[in-house]
Structures are given as structure tokens and as C-alpha cells.
Amino acid sequence: MVQTVTLTIDGVPVKAARGTSVLDAALEVGICIPHLCHVPFLKDTGACRLCIVENVRNGSSRVTTSCTLTVQEGMNIQTNTEKIRTLRRNIAELLVAQAPNSKAIQDIAVRCGVKEVRYPFRNENCVQCGRCVRYCTEMWRADAIGFVGRGKNRHVEFPFGVRPEFCKNCGSCTLYCPMSVTPCGGPMKRGEERLCGQCESQAVNAPDVIGACVRCQLGTGFSCTRHIL
Amino acid sequence: MRRLNHSSELENYRRELLEERKGGATTIIIPNGTCCQAAGSPAVIKALLQEIARQGVDKNVQVHLTGCHGFCEQEPMILFEPGNVIYCRVTPGDARDIVARTVKEGEILERLLYTDPVTGKKAKTETEIPFYQAQDRQLLQYNKWVDPRSIKDYIAIGGYRALVKTLDSISPKTVIEEVRSSGLRGRGGGGFPTGRKWAEARSATGDEKYVICNADEGDPGAYMDRCLLEANPHLVIEGMMIGAWAVGASKGYIYVRNEYPLAVQHARLAVKQARELGLLGDNILGSSFFFDIEVARGGGAFVCGESTALMASLEGKVGEPRPKDIHTVKEGLWNRPSVLNNVETWANVPSIILNGSGWFASKGTKGSKGTKIFALTGQVKNTGLVEIAMGTTLNDIVFRIGGGPKDGKAIKAVQTGGPSGGCLPVSKFDLPVDFDSLYEAGSMMGSGGMVVMDEGTCMVDVAKYFLKFLQDESCGKCVPCRIGVDRMLEIVTDITEGRGTREQISLLEELADTVRETSLCGLGKTAPNPVLSTLRYFAEEYFAHVDEKKCPAGVCRELIHYDILDEKCTGCGVCLKACPHGAIRGEKKKVHVIESQLCLKCGICVTECKFDAIAVG
Numbered sequence: 001m002v003q004t005v006t007l008t009i010d011g012v013p014v015k016a017a018r019g020t021s022v023l024d025a026a027l028e029v030g031i032c033i034p035h036l037c038h039v040p041f042l043k044d045t046g047a048c049r050l051c052i053v054e055n056v057r058n059g060s061s062r063v064t065t066s067c068t069l070t071v072q073e074g075m076n077i078q079t080n081t082e083k084i085r086t087l088r089r090n091i092a093e094l095l096v097a098q099a100p101n102s103k104a105i106q107d108i109a110v111r112c113g114v115k116e117v118r119y120p121f122r123n124e125n126c127v128q129c130g131r132c133v134r135y136c137t138e139m140w141r142a143d144a145i146g147f148v149g150r151g152k153n154r155h156v157e158f159p160f161g162v163r164p165e166f167c168k169n170c171g172s173c174t175l176y177c178p179m180s181v182t183p184c185g186g187p188m189k190r191g192e193e194r195l196c197g198q199c200e201s202q203a204v205n206a207p208d209v210i211g212a213c214v215r216c217q218l219g220t221g222f223s224c225t226r227h228i229l
Numbered sequence: 230m231r232r233l234n235h236s237s238e239l240e241n242y243r244r245e246l247l248e249e250r251k252g253g254a255t256t257i258i259i260p261n262g263t264c265c266q267a268a269g270s271p272a273v274i275k276a277l278l279q280e281i282a283r284q285g286v287d288k289n290v291q292v293h294l295t296g297c298h299g300f301c302e303q304e305p306m307i308l309f310e311p312g313n314v315i316y317c318r319v320t321p322g323d324a325r326d327i328v329a330r331t332v333k334e335g336e337i338l339e340r341l342l343y344t345d346p347v348t349g350k351k352a353k354t355e356t357e358i359p360f361y362q363a364q365d366r367q368l369l370q371y372n373k374w375v376d377p378r379s380i381k382d383y384i385a386i387g388g389y390r391a392l393v394k395t396l397d398s399i400s401p402k403t404v405i406e407e408v409r410s411s412g413l414r415g416r417g418g419g420g421f422p423t424g425r426k427w428a429e430a431r432s433a434t435g436d437e438k439y440v441i442c443n444a445d446e447g448d449p450g451a452y453m454d455r456c457l458l459e460a461n462p463h464l465v466i467e468g469m470m471i472g473a474w475a476v477g478a479s480k481g482y483i484y485v486r487n488e489y490p491l492a493v494q495h496a497r498l499a500v501k502q503a504r505e506l507g508l509l510g511d512n513i514l515g516s517s518f519f520f521d522i523e524v525a526r527g528g529g530a531f532v533c534g535e536s537t538a539l540m541a542s543l544e545g546k547v548g549e550p551r552p553k554d555i556h557t558v559k560e561g562l563w564n565r566p567s568v569l570n571n572v573e574t575w576a577n578v579p580s581i582i583l584n585g586s587g588w589f590a591s592k593g594t595k596g597s598k599g600t601k602i603f604a605l606t607g608q609v610k611n612t613g614l615v616e617i618a619m620g621t622t623l624n625d626i627v628f629r630i631g632g633g634p635k636d637g638k639a640i641k642a643v644q645t646g647g648p649s650g651g652c653l654p655v656s657k658f659d660l661p662v663d664f665d666s667l668y669e670a671g672s673m674m675g676s677g678g679m680v681v682m683d684e685g686t687c688m689v690d691v692a693k694y695f696l697k698f699l700q701d702e703s704c705g706k707c708v709p710c711r712i713g714v715d716r717m718l719e720i721v722t723d724i725t726e727g728r729g730t731r732e733q734i735s736l737l738e739e740l741a742d743t744v745r746e747t748s749l750c751g752l753g754k755t756a757p758n759p760v761l762s763t764l765r766y767f768a769e770e771y772f773a774h775v776d777e778k779k780c781p782a783g784v785c786r787e788l789i790h791y792d793i794l795d796e797k798c799t800g801c802g803v804c805l806k807a808c809p810h811g812a813i814r815g816e817k818k819k820v821h822v823i824e825s826q827l828c829l830k831c832g833i834c835v836t837e838c839k840f841d842a843i844a845v846g
Contacts, residue, residue: 003648017279021518044549045552045706046551046552046707046749047705047707047708047709047749047750048707049705049708049709049747049748050708052747063746063747064552064554065552065749068552068554069554070554070555081422083746086739086743086745087743087746090739090740090743091708091709091713091743091747094708094709094712094713094716095712096709097711097716118732118781119716119719120719127708128705128706128711147547147705149705150530150532150702150704150705151700151701151703151704151705151706152701152703152711152715153705154704154705154711212591
């Protein structure tokens, strides 16, 4: 029998199986915590930091990623406080300034309440969420791609830059890449990047409808993990 | 080499060694650590040995090579025992006089004595030097007596006595209790109570437990750990053994960065010697305790000083941190309970066991006990390693020990804690140096780097330097640290190059806060500290860069220009010859002019001009 624990997420008592993450527990009951690097059934690494929540304990709260936080009896989690919204918006702003050519990231930015981008756009092709690398490594056990380099030079690469024989050609890396779906108007050219504000999802992003669903499109291989829509 | 099979045998061995060493021969102690070698000690040693052989005094003197003593400013040094006479900044050319006059006749060479830069007085012996007087050298005091390549030296000064005491009479629980009540906190920067860490590791379940020594010291300007491991590796090993006994570990690792070849070499040699003597391995000193140490080299990533990244690196993986929702004392190296402590923390353990927790707790402040080594560098007269009791004020460190500003310019700030720390202004110099007060002031103790800065330093430029460092050294795993620090650098670069706006400063603050709150590991969480602390204490400098497009300290090249002052210029032509860009023109005996289009603001003319005729504005 599955052992369960009861915790409180945003004031709602939630039952979750022991050992699951707070993010999974929240998504299961329909509480949307924005996330990018999380893929169901893969080990979470806490790379994108979008799924941050406040873990309130003894009156003091700690900001931590919900994907790496395991549920515990009596936990008190706040996913949508003023502080979390500001922090999350800033991270989403950093991401969208880095890679505006992704529908997924544009959606997340809208969901997190990004109204303007205060940094020059960079228009890069990868935000290093690591979804492809982890899927390749953990699901297929292929290890055909991995991260190379450090800091600014870190990037996803085949071993020694050549596609290895043990790459199964499964295409999961593309399927799970948040960059695989471009914003509605097609890819933006350099110098023409903008924050996606044209689509209808913007309508639900009114300040009084906090955390409303914008139907994030996280690549063709994976839509929202919320079971209830 | 003999093998010690019982704890009493160590005491007998020590007695034999002391007996052997009796006799009145003069000992010439020459520090030969990495810093000393850089200052030229190998040439001095070679010349001295040749001279001793040539003048035939090799029977009466012993030359003793040790690790660095800490006073790096005055190296290469020579110390004579008995007598405690010290010679500073010795050159190979002095060797002849030293042997002929000091060793043979006992005469003291005035010209080689230390001159106090503050009072101008000469100091004959080591104890007279104010740099040493103001310190409380508990860990560094041994460096003088120990040749790091000889376990005999360490045993002769009473080494491994704490281990014997532990194995003979103290239970692991009591060891932990002792460390806990001593109030020892992690010296690597975080300041986590060591006793609590050990207790948690002891109560954790695992088929094997590990103790790890973190010697991956990467802060710019900090070298305490290198010096300790280089000069006295057995002290660290003894501390690790006591820790292993306390938590029930059977394997230890010393993770040294590869940039410290001498520390790697000495640590390896020390482990080998301890193993041969029966102090490491199975049945240590005849007891049932077994423990061994391996020395691992780091690949040179700053982030590998972070505990989880270090463990990943030890496992042979990429050195990237992982979330610490489960602590490393429960699941660390190879998912087994692991205790990771800094070199200095381990080195403090033997004396706590020997002298008792009360002795250790008697030093320091309420929250921080004991002594701490700092690497004092920058614009002060005396640079080097400084060991002080916690709670000593910054004033004492900078002015009493450091001797005040080097070039006569007023001191402006001190940067503590390396890239994770912050800059504290002179108005905060009465602050007692301990974990909590530094943290409250917006800086942190860090591993103990202390860079003193004077009026010629631009604080925005300092923030830029540290951001550049962190951007290079970030592992790149999480978004706030990889992109956030990069964007912060972008903004600060804009400010130093005259493109900054007031909005950017508030954006910088907001971003710094986001990076601090949301980063994955300690490196990212503390990365904004240089920016936040300079913004807090030196906001006017940021505003000067943004509003007036001026750099008050005259450092940021895009915001300054050089002018030749008509009334001071004598037309000597020195600057004209020195300028590599041909930007200065003028005739002999007439006032010269700088062509601003050609000037690349290298500042060579300023240093060359003998009349102070070139103004930076």
C-alpha cells in the first residue's frame, strides 16, 4: 500500500505519496507551479529554478525549488506569495531574454507575469534546461549527449563533438526541447525579438487572476503535467 | 621504517627522537613554501649550503627547511635558533656574510634585520616584530619547527598525542561532545558548527562513512589552507583521524587543487609516512581502529570547493553542485554519510582534544570561538598570513598587524571572504571579526582572504572584477547563477564604461537579490555579495559613474582622461618617450600635450613623470 503524507500547499491540505516531490504533489491536485527543466519520471536537478516555493517552518520561510523538495508530513508550502512571484518573474525574464524564440519560454514568461524585458535580447538556441540530456541518459541509457564546458561555455554536445554510434536516433532530445516550438508568429530575427504579447493567453494574465493557466507549450513531446485542466 | 604497534610506543619513539636531537648546534630555519620559493628561497638555500660546506661549518649547523611562516612580505627569511634572530629579504649574495659572521662569530648583521615600516625601528628577533606580536598563533606556531617532509619533526613537537589520547581514553561520543562544546565552527566560510555536523554524521546510517578535507581553496588572494597543508600536513591528518574515529569513518580524502603542487606532494608524502609508521591503515597503534587517507587532486574549478560539487568531482563526475535538500552528512560521497571540513577546521581538532574544549572556547567571541587565519593582502605595509583570535577588530588587523597603508594613500575599504564576501568601508573597521558580525555587515568571513584597498581603487571596478571571476567560475548549471551573474556583469560593465543609467542600478539590485535567493549552491547564493556590499557602502561611487560619467578613483578607462598640467610640466620629454601609443607631443623644455584621440589611458606616463605633472580627471 502506498504510504501517504499530508501537507499544506497554499493553504490547501494535500495528500501525497511518500517520496514524491512537492512539485509533483502540487501538479497532481491542479496547483500550477511554473517549471521548465522538470520532466515527469526523470530525476530532478533543480536547474531552471522556476519552480521555487516558500517552505514555511517555525515561522520562518526558506526559498527552495519544489522539484527537489520531498514531501514531508505537516509541511507548509506557499507557491504564490509576493516574494516568490517577484523572484520567479525575474528568473523568467532572464530566460526569455536569453531565448525569446521558444513558445514554451514565452508562455512561461507570460505565466510568471513578465511585462517587459529589461535586458538586451540574446536570441540563443539553448537555455540548458538539460531535458534532452537527462532524457537521453536516464530514459534511454544512451548517454549520447551531455554537458560540456563550464559557466558561459557550458553547452550540450555529443561526445567529442561527433554523433556516436550508440545514439539511438530516437529524437527524444528534439521532442523534449523547449525550443522546438517557436512563438506563434514564427522565429524572430536578431534585433526583432520581443516579448510575446499577441496571443490570447495574455488575457488571463491580469494582475487579479494570479497563477491562471496560459496553456504552456513545453515542446511537442510534452504538454502540461497538470492532470486536471 | 619501524612500525608502532601500541600507543605507548609512540611516546617512546618521541623520547628517542628528542634524545637524538639534543645538543647545542645552531639551527638555521629557512621557510621554503610556495610563496617563499616565489620570493627566491631556493637560490638562497643553495648559496647558503654551498657556503656552509666551503667554510667548513657543516658540523656545527643544521639547515632546516620548513613551510611558510606567514610573513610573506619579508621573504626569503632566515631564522636562527637558539637566539630567535631573524633576517629578512635575504639574497644569495648575503650567504657568505651570514656564514662567516653570524654562524661563526655570532655577530648580527644589521642590514638584514627587519625594519618596522611604521616606526623605523630594527627588530633583532622574531618576537620583537610587531606583525607577530599582535597575533595569536595557535596553528601557525608549529610551522617553524616542522619540516613538512618529515614525520619525525611532527612527532618530536608532540604530534599525534591527541590521537593517542583519543584512542586510549575518549569515546567517539565524548569527542563529538568536546568539539561541540568548544564551539568550533567550519573555517571554510559557512561557519556551520563542526560538532553538530559530526553528531549528525555519526547518527546517520550507512555501511561506510567518509571524512573529507576540503583543500580546494580558490578565492583570489587567499592561501591559508595551502600554507597549512604545505607546512604541516600531519596536523591536518591527525585532525581527520580524530574526526574519523568520532563519526565512525574508515576512509578519508584530502581534496587538494592541482594548482598547489607542493601541497599535493607534501600531503601524499605525509600520508605515506604515516602509513609506514602504522598511524594509518589497519589496527592503528594496536587498537581496533582502521582508517586510511587518499589524496585527490582537483581539476582547477572554483566551484569544486562547494561541498556537493567536490563530492561529485571525487566520484569522477563533472564538478557540479546538487540541491542540498538532503544533507551531505546523510547522503554525501557515493550516497554515503560524509563529513566535509576545511583544512583549518581539521587542523584545529588536535589542540581541542589535547587542551580541552574550555581552552578553545576561552578565545574568541560569543558565537565564534578560537583563532582564525587570514591572508592579509593588498595595499598594506605588512602582507602575509595573520592568525588572530576571533573578535579582533578590523582596525587591529589592518593598522596594527598590517602596518597601515602602503603608498601613503588613505585606506578606503577591506574586502573579506573572497568573491563571496563583501567590501567593508573604514567606518566599519571597529567591527569585531567573527562569523556573525561580518555577515550582518553584508560581508562574510569566507575562507579568510582579506584584501585591503586604498583611495586608488574604484569600488565599481572591484565589483566588476569579482563578477568577472564568478562568471568564469560558475558551473553553469542553474539559471540565476549562469545568466544572472552574466547579466549583472553586463550592467556593471555598462556602468564602468559610461553607458549606465539610474534604472540599471535599481535593476542590478533587484537582480542581485534574485540571484542570492534562488541560486542552487552557496557559490551562487553569495555571488551578489560584492555588488550588494559596494552598493550599500559606496553607492555614491556608482552614482558618480552614472550621473556625472566620472570615476572618482580614476580607474575606469572609459570615464577618465589624462591632462598635462602646464605649471608643473618641465618639458623633460620622459613621458613622450615612454608613451607606447605616441599620444604625447611637445618640444624640449616646453609644455607637452596629450592627444586624447590617440591616448589609450594606460597610465604609463603618470608613473614615469617625476614632477606629478599629469593629472587624471
